[in-house]
Amino acid sequence: MSTPSVMRTGQPCVLKGRVVTMDDGLRVITNGCIYVKDGVIVSVRKDGDKPPVGFRKAVVIQTGGTIFPGLIELHNHLSYNVLPLWDVPKRYQHRGQWPGTPLYRRDISGPMNVLGRTKGYSAAIVRYVEAKCLLAGVTTSQGISLSSNKGINRFYKGYVRNVEQPIDKSLPKARTSIRDVDPKKVEKFFADLKRTSCMLLHLSEGKGARARKHFLALQRKDESWAINRALAGIHAAALNRTDFGVMGKKNASIVWSPLSNYLLYGDTAEIASAKAEGVNITLGSDWSPSGSRNLLGELKVAAAVSDHLGGLFTKAELVSLVTRNAAKALRWQKSLGTIEAGKLADLVVISRKSGDPYDRLISATEEDVDLVMISGTARAGRAKLMKKLGKITEEVRVGSKVVALNLDPDGADEIVGKLSLADARKLLATGMRKLPELAKTLERSVASFSPKSFREEAETWYIDLDHEDGETVFALFKKTAAALKEPRKRPLSKSVQPMKLDGLTMSGDNGYRARIRRSRNLPNFLKAAFR
Numbered sequence: 018m019s020t021p022s023v024m025r026t027g028q029p030c031v032l033k034g035r036v037v038t039m040d041d042g043l044r045v046i047t048n049g050c051i052y053v054k055d056g057v058i059v060s061v062r063k064d065g066d067k068p069p070v071g072f073r074k075a076v077v078i079q080t081g082g083t084i085f086p087g088l089i090e091l092h093n094h095l096s097y098n099v100l101p102l103w104d105v106p107k108r109y110q111h112r113g114q115w116p117g118t119p120l121y122r123r124d125i126s127g128p129m130n131v132l133g134r135t136k137g138y139s140a141a142i143v144r145y146v147e148a149k150c151l152l153a154g155v156t157t158s159q160g161i162s163l164s165s166n167k168g169i170n171r172f173y174k175g176y177v178r179n180v181e182q183p184i185d186k187s188l189p190k191a192r193t194s195i196r197d198v199d200p201k202k203v204e205k206f207f208a209d210l211k212r213t214s215c216m217l218l219h220l221s222e223g224k225g226a227r228a229r230k231h232f233l234a235l236q237r238k239d240e241s242w243a244i245n246r247a248l249a250g251i252h253a254a255a256l257n258r259t260d261f262g263v264m265g266k267k268n269a270s271i272v273w274s275p276l277s278n279y280l281l282y283g284d285t286a287e288i289a290s291a292k293a294e295g296v297n298i299t300l301g302s303d304w305s306p307s308g309s310r311n312l313l314g315e316l317k318v319a320a321a322v323s324d325h326l327g328g329l330f331t332k333a334e335l336v337s338l339v340t341r342n343a344a345k346a347l348r349w350q351k352s353l354g355t356i357e358a359g360k361l362a363d364l365v366v367i368s369r370k371s372g373d374p375y376d377r378l379i380s381a382t383e384e385d386v387d388l389v390m391i392s393g394t395a396r397a398g399r400a401k402l403m404k405k406l407g408k409i410t411e412e413v414r415v416g417s418k419v420v421a422l423n424l425d426p427d428g429a430d431e432i433v434g435k436l437s438l439a440d441a442r443k444l445l446a447t448g449m450r451k452l453p454e455l456a457k458t459l460e461r462s463v464a465s466f467s468p469k470s471f472r473e474e475a476e477t478w479y480i481d482l483d484h485e486d487g488e489t490v491f492a493l494f495k496k497t498a499a500a501l502k503e504p505r506k507r508p509l510s511k512s513v514q515p516m517k518l519d520g521l522t523m524s525g526d527n528g529y530r531a532r533i534r535r536s537r538n539l540p541n542f543l544k545a546a547f548r
Contacts, residue, residue, distance in 0.1 A: 029054040029072050030393070030406060033064055034080035035370040037378075038356040039340045043333050045374050051084060053362040056392035060358050076405055080366045082387050083377040085336070086356050087156025087363030089343035090312045091180065091217055092251045092272040092301020094483045095161050097129055098146040099445055101519045102529065103306040108283045108538045111223030111255075115281065119512070125306050126482075127513040128449070131456045133480035138448060139163065140433045141441035142480055143173050145521075148422070148438050150177045151397040152415060152522055153311035154365035154386050157343075157353070159193060159217070162481035163432065166471050170481065174430045176396055178363070180217070180347060185361070185392075187352050189214035195483055198243075200234040207243035214348045217272065220250035224282050228255035244269050249346045251301065254278050258290040265294035270346035273338070276318045276543075277303035283538035285322065289329055299346050300338040305519045312339055313381065314523055320379050321546035332375035362393040366402075383522040384416040396423050411437050416524030432478050442518070449516045456510035 029052070036049030038061060048064040052072055060069045068075075103124050109115050116126070132138045143161050150158050160172040160179030172182040180191040192213045197220075198206045210216050221232045232255065235243045246268035250256075253271040256264070264271065271291055278285035291298055300319055302309040309315040316339060323330040330338075344354025352361050366388035367381045377385075388398035388406075395406035403409050403421040410424045426435045448455055520526045534544045 029059075029075035031068070031072060031075050031077045032080055032084060032364065032366070032388075032390075033078065034366060035083040035374060036061060036356060037083060037085050037336070037374045039086050039337065040355045040357055047370070049084070051356060051362075051364065053390075053393045056362055056394070058356065058358055058360050058362050061356055078388075078402055078405055080387060080402065081370065082366045082368045083370055083374055084356065084364055084366050085154075085378055086340045086354055087365050087389070087391065088154045088312050088339045089157040089299075089347070089349075089354065090150075090155050090301050090339070091159070091249060091299050091343055091346060092274050092303055093159050094304040095146045095150075095158060096133065096142055096480045096482060097125070097304040097306060098149055098310075099132070099142055099449070099519055100125060100128060100304075100306050101517055102532050103280075104532075104535075105280050105307060105537060109223065109281050110225050111228040111282075112219070113227075114223075122509075123512050123514065124516075127456070127509050128452055128516060129480070129482055131452055131459055131509060131513060132445075132448060133482055135448070135455050135459055136477055136479075138444070139478050139480050140436050141444045141448075143175065143430075144424075144433050144436050144438055144441040145445055145518075147175050147177050148413070148424075149311055149521055151389050151422070152383050152386065152413075152420060153313040154367075154389055155312050156363040156365070156389065156391045158312075162483070163478050164481040165476050165478050166474055167476050168472070169476075173432060175433065176391060176424065178391065180215070185352070187361075188349050189347075191215040191217055191347055193217040195219045197231040198234045203235060203237055203243050206235075207237070210243065210245060210247050213247055215249055215346060216247050217249050217251055220253050220271075221255040222252040222278075224255055224284050226255075229257070229260070232256055232260055242267060246270075247348075249299070252278065252286065253291070254282065254284070254286045256291075257287060258294065261287070261291045261294040261296050264291070265296045268297070270297040270299060270342075272299050272301045272346075273319065274301045274303040274308060274315070275322050276315060277308035279539050279543060280307045280536050281538065283540070288322065289326055292329065297342055297345055298338055299343040310520065310523050310529070311383075313378075313383065313386075316379055317546070318543065321543055325542045332373060332379060336375045336378055362390055364388070364390040366398070382416065383524045384418045386415075386420075394423070397421070411439060413438060413521065415522050418524075442521075446518045449518050452513040452515055453510050456508070456513050460508055460510055 032051040036046040038044045050062050050064050052059040052069055106120055115121050157178040160181045164170050172179055221228045244267040249270040251272040275285040302312050302315040341354040344350040367377045368385045368387050388402050389396050395403050400421040407423055409421040412419050412421050530547045533547045
């Protein structure tokens with residue numbers, strides 16, 4: 018999801034509030050002003066200082082809150098975030114154990130295959146999951162891959178920045194990979210790594226030797242390592258202190274996803290070792306079936322783990338995980354991650370200026386998000402602020418609060434077009450209640466599938482599912498058609514069940530917290546945190 022160029026236009030504005038810059042000196046300006054023009058931060062000054070040239074007629078916004086850099090997430094499978102939290106049936110040791118099981122097919126892969134391959138649902142999915150990001154202050158995440166019946170693949174380009182395909186030319190593209198590195202192809206992997214600015218690689222997900230061997234696969238024949246500063250290892254849960262020492266010496270990063278690790282494996286990365294060895298640590302919520310609903314929620318889990326480890330991270334370090342550290346991993350630090358002159362105006366305002374400035378973000382709920390700005394364009398927030406900064410296309414209730422959204426279709430991706438969040442939400446809620454019916458309809462269309470007719474249809478876009486190893490929709494339709502001819506293959510219409518659409522936020526959803534606390538593998542200190 019990348020920001021269309023229309024976001025870089027607009028009249029100058031000044032945001033006033035407590036400014037948490039996250040710069041190298043961790044400067045906090047109690048009464049600060051951020052001067053924004055053409056999507057860029059022109060200056061950051063104290064309130065009362067002389068404004069820069071060109072801001073005499075600027076729109077002045079008294080936020081009354083604490084202003085942070087926009088939150089950057091480096092691990093998410095966004096398409097799956099319409100699904101509710103999975104009741105993980107047992108404790109697993111590594112990622113190879115749960116995909117493909119009957120319960121996983123019933124609750125995760127089956128529903129996503131139905132929705133992802135049924136015409137009309139792609140637009141609703143991308144609109145809905147992008148709104149989940151915006152409402153939690155997330156301005157950058159991993160994109161949604163799409164595939165058409167014409168054989169074309171692309172990333173969805175919306176309002177939240179997409180690390181894989183950023184429109185802004187100042188931001189280098191990141192690459193992502195879920196597949197483990199084949200030890201026989203480590204030299205090819207290293208050659209690819211040298212050619213990219215950031216490789217987000219799922220690395221050693223799980224605990225124990227079976228998961229750790231995927232890290233050891235990165236050791237070359239001469240005992241050097243196929244690791245450099247471009248590597249960002251997602252999960253890295255099976256690595257030990259020595260392994261993190263290698264990562265630290267190579268200036269590599271990890272993307273920590275503690276809630277998902279605990280829910281699936283009952284444990285998480287040796288994060289204290291990673292910190293001690295100087296590894297750049299960032300944070301990702303993974304996906305809604307076995308992770309936090311959004312990065313704001315995952316930040317609270319990280320804080321709870323830190324407290325459990327005796328205060329491993331300071332509050333400023335916790336906020337760094339989702340701002341400056343993430344920008345560093347992407348090599349976007351010259352453009353994002355801090356509030357400084359010359360950087361892109363990706364900002365989030367959290368209500369109130371009282372108390373510890375960093376704790377305002379760590380303890381905030383979605384109801385506390387007063388404004389989300391991307392490249393100087395206000396996309397979500399309190400109506401009072403949104404009206405001053407631009408248009409409002411619709412409103413949505415978040416807990417006890419009403420949030421205004423600017424999902425202006427001008428310059429938007431054609432996959433979504435003019436689809437409103439309200440319409441997307443209604444379509445998805447209905448579709449998920451009727452999953453067996455949709456599956457039956459899909460099976461009938463697949464049963465009559467022919468490559469020629471499929472490609473001759475008008476261009477139709479489908480969700481490319483991450484956990485299908487990047488196969489095109491065309492290949493998936495062919496595979497499904499072949500599978501239906503196997504008499505022992507249980508059809509999806511007999512496997513999937515009616516489901517409830519996952520909520521947009523955690524605010525006001527006590528049932529969600531209760532489901533988390535009932536999770537089999539979650540340690541008691543995290544269950545207590547979710548109260």
